Amino acid sequence: xxxxxxxxxxxxxxxxYGSHEVLKGIDLSVARGKIVSIIGPSGSGKSTLLRSIxxxxxxxxxxxxxxxxxxxxxxxGRAFENHINHIRQEMGMVFQQFNLFPHLTVLQNIMIGPxxxxxxxxxxxxxxxxxxxxxxxxxxxxxxYPARLSGGQKQRVAIARALAMQPKVMLFDEAxxxxxxxxxxxxxxxMKQLAxxxxxxxxxxxxxxxxxxxxxxxxxxxxxxxxxQGDPRQVLSNPIEERTxxxxxxxxxx
Amino acid sequence: MTLDFSVVGSYSQLxxxxxxxxxxxxxxxxxxxVLLGIVIATTTLYGSSVASLPVRGIIFLFMGTPLxxxxxxxxxxxxxxxxxxxxxxxxxxxxxLHYAAYNADIFRASLQAVDPGQTEAxxxxxxxxGATRRYFIVPQAILTALPQVGNxxxxxxxxxxxxxxxxxxxxxxxxxxxxxxxxxxxxxYFTAALLYYVVNLAMEFLLSIAGRKAExxx
Numbered sequence: 001x002x003x004x005x006x007x008x009x010x011x012x013x014x015x016x017y018g019s020h021e022v023l024k025g026i027d028l029s030v031a032r033g034k035i036v037s038i039i040g041p042s043g044s045g046k047s048t049l050l051r052s053i054x055x056x057x058x059x060x061x062x063x064x065x066x067x068x069x070x071x072x073x074x075x076x077g078r079a080f081e082n083h084i085n086h087i088r089q090e091m092g093m094v095f096q097q098f099n100l101f102p103h104l105t106v107l108q109n110i111m112i113g114p115x116x117x118x119x120x121x122x123x124x125x126x127x128x129x130x131x132x133x134x135x136x137x138x139x140x141x142x143x144x145y146p147a148r149l150s151g152g153q154k155q156r157v158a159i160a161r162a163l164a165m166q167p168k169v170m171l172f173d174e175a176x177x178x179x180x181x182x183x184x185x186x187x188x189x190x191m192k193q194l195a196x197x198x199x200x201x202x203x204x205x206x207x208x209x210x211x212x213x214x215x216x217x218x219x220x221x222x223x224x225x226x227x228x229q230g231d232p233r234q235v236l237s238n239p240i241e242e243r244t245x246x247x248x249x250x251x252x253x254x
Numbered sequence: 255m256t257l258d259f260s261v262v263g264s265y266s267q268l269x270x271x272x273x274x275x276x277x278x279x280x281x282x283x284x285x286x287x288v289l290l291g292i293v294i295a296t297t298t299l300y301g302s303s304v305a306s307l308p309v310r311g312i313i314f315l316f317m318g319t320p321l322x323x324x325x326x327x328x329x330x331x332x333x334x335x336x337x338x339x340x341x342x343x344x345x346x347x348x349x350x351l352h353y354a355a356y357n358a359d360i361f362r363a364s365l366q367a368v369d370p371g372q373t374e375a376x377x378x379x380x381x382x383x384g385a386t387r388r389y390f391i392v393p394q395a396i397l398t399a400l401p402q403v404g405n406x407x408x409x410x411x412x413x414x415x416x417x418x419x420x421x422x423x424x425x426x427x428x429x430x431x432x433x434x435x436x437x438x439x440x441x442x443y444f445t446a447a448l449l450y451y452v453v454n455l456a457m458e459f460l461l462s463i464a465g466r467k468a469e470x471x472x
Contacts, residue, residue, distance in 0.1 A: 056374055081382055089380035099375035102471045103394050112389065113379045145471045158375075165379060 005068045007032045007169055007200040008053065013062035015048060022048050023059070024224040030169070030217075032067075033198035037211035037232060040221035041247055049221070050173050050204045054091045055084055066090060067168055089117055092162030096174040098154040100146040106133070106157050107142040110164045118165070125164075132160040136190050152183030156190055169200040177206055188214075208251065212236045220244045258438070262445050265432040269442075272428030273449050279346055279424060280411045280453075286350025287410065288403060291357025292392070298358070299365055300387065316355035322416055324348055329420050345417035353410050360402045364395035397468045404461040408454055415450075425449060 008030040015023040022045045030036045038046045051057040053064055055072060064071040066087060075083055101109050110129035114120040120128070133139050136156040146154055155175055162170060172191065176184045188210050194201065195214050205211050211218055211232055218232035220239065228241040239245050262269070294313065298306040316324065325348045329341065339347070368391050376386040418427035429446040433439045 054378055056378060085380050085382045088378055091378070093375075093378040095371060095375065097371050099369070099371040101372065101375070101390055101394075103390075103397060113381075116385065116389065117380050147471055161379070 006030055006065070007034075007067050008202060009063075009065040010049075010053070011063040011065075013049065013052060013064070014060045015045075015052060015057065016060050022224050023052070025062070026221075026224075026226060028219070028226070030200060030202055033200055034217065035195050035201045035203065035215040036217045036219065037203045037205055037215040038219045038221055039205060039208065039211060039236070039247075040219075040227075044221040045224040046204045046221045047173055050171050050202060053171060053202070054088050054093055056093075085117075089113075089165050090168045092159075092165060092167035092170040094155070094158050094162055094170065094172045094175045096178050098146075098151070098158045098178075100154055100158055100161070102146050105143050105145055106138070106149070109146070109157060110161045113161065113165050128164055129160070132163055133157075135163075135193070136160050137186070150183060151179045152186045155179065155187045159187075159190055159194075163194075169202065170194065172201065172203040172205070174204055174206065176210075206251075208236045208248070220247065222247065257440060259441050259445070261436050261438050262432075262441050265436070265442070268428050268432055269425070269445060269449065272423060272425040272446075273453070275423050275428075276411070276414050276425040276450075277453060279342075279349070279414045279417065279422075280407070282346045283349035283353065283414070284407045284410055286347065287353035287357050287406070290350065290354035291361050291403070292396070294354060294358035295361035295365060295395075296387070296392065299362055313355045313358055316352055317359075321348070321352050321413060322419065324352055325416065325420060341420045341422050345414075345420055345422045349410060349413060349417070352413075353406055356406050357399075357403050360399045360406070361395060364398040365391060367398060368394050397471065400468050401461070401465055404457070404464070408457055408461075411453060411457065412450060 006029040008028070010026055010028040013023050013026040014021065026049055028036070028049075038049065040046045048057050052059045053066075053071065055064070059072065067090070069087060071084075071087055073080070073083055101112070104112065107126065107129050110132060111122070111125040114125045114128060115122060130139065130142065133142055136159060138153060138156055138160070141149065141153065141157070146157070149157065159170075159175075175191070176187050179187065184207070188207075191201070191203070192214055203211065203215065215232045217229065218235040219229040220227045220235055220241070220243075222243050228235055228239055228244045235244065236248070239248065294309055297309050298313075301309075325345065328339070328348045329344045332339065372390050372394065373386055376390045381389065414424055415426040417424055418430065421427070425446050429442040432442045436442070
């Protein structure tokens with residue numbers, strides 16, 4: 001049964017800031033090994049939705065499930081802390097602003113999670129970090145501090161840092177939006193490589209072409225609801241809904 | 255009467271001992287001020303209001319009254335109610351507390367200045383609230399605070415001279431001892447001033463090295 005359960009499942013997710021409702025009952029299901037992209041104008045709630053999956057944002061109601069475990073279990077205090085700290089280890093998150101730890105070297109950034117949270121020895125964590133750095137094409141940058149890296153390199157390190165926890169899913173929150181155009185491709189390459197390895201991924205992005213190319217399923221969100229979803233090539237090139245068409249027209253003309 | 259610095263030579267051992275005490279007091283009081291400053295800053299920021307309110311009151315007291323008065327209170331005031339601390343430790347603790355208040359303010363601002371994205375990154379990896387502060391927020395805040403805390407340590411070094419009023423052996427008191435035997439205040443005070451200046455330069459040099467390291471990660 002667990003094998004059949006979706007990797008990520010959201011049921012009727014709602015979130016309000018005061019009287020302003022930013023998520024109006026979102027349902028979403030991501031099967032194991034699938035890649036789902038979420039597009040939409042800024043303020044549509046797409047980042048909030050992604051961030052509510054690992055509870056960086058608290059939701060007002062609804063259920064969040066990861067591989068058969070409920071993420072937002074109704075626990076209190078210490079019990080909730082323990083639960084959420086544990087389940088977050090199974091979800092890698094990549095941020096728009098990278099959020100590397102500036103006081104740690106690239107290797108230390110990647111090793112600290114596995115060592116402190118998963119009890120890996122330093123040697124084992126180092127092996128894992130070096131392998132991941134090689135994978136993202138930065139084998140020679142291990143001893144550099146993040147300040148010495150370009151935006152694209154920082155984001156690849158951030159991906160390696162998330163992968164070092166060996167998560168079940170990866171959440172990308174506009175991972176390339178803060179990058180200079182010429183640096184976007186190197187990050188996209190790493191994400192494509194993960195896709196080829198059947199990592200389950202949920203991607204919030206502005207890049208229609210990349211979304212169409214890499215994902216199995218696409219959602220268009222606007223005003224806190226899913227306006228349209230389906231095959232990414234259809235949603236992103238020949239949408240049914242007028243709101244999606246209007247967004248794509250505006251986006252392509254920019 | 256002409257100036258004659260040759261008398262200083264025969265008291266060099268006394269002055270050198272005084273200098274060593276000054277350095278020792280600076281190191282001890284400086285350590286207290288830094289460690290306690292971090293503790294105070296984290297308590298007022300992260301602790302419950304039960305803990306943070308009295309701590310903030312104490313900071314206000316230490317920053318709002320003269321160091322000399324605080325030392326008199328600690329030494330003479332406490333001995334009146336039966337708490338007898340040796341003069342040396344009264345001085346070290348008094349200086350340490352006084353500067354801890356100033357350092358706490360700096361650490362607090364530095365802690366608040368750490369990018370919230372750092373907390374999000376650490377929490378998203380699975381680090382708890384305490385571990386996030388310990389491994390990511392506090393270390394970064396310490397690096398940010400370093401230049402200002404360093405400046406405070408230099409001011410602290412100069413304020414060790416105040417301890418001479420409690421009869422604690424350090425550079426100024428030892429200079430005064432030499433003066434009382436030789437009646438040569440200019441020569442000895444001037445030499446003492448030079449010695450403070452040299453230690454000051456050494457501290458600034460160490461700080462600049464640390465500052466360069468901190469700059470590397472920015």
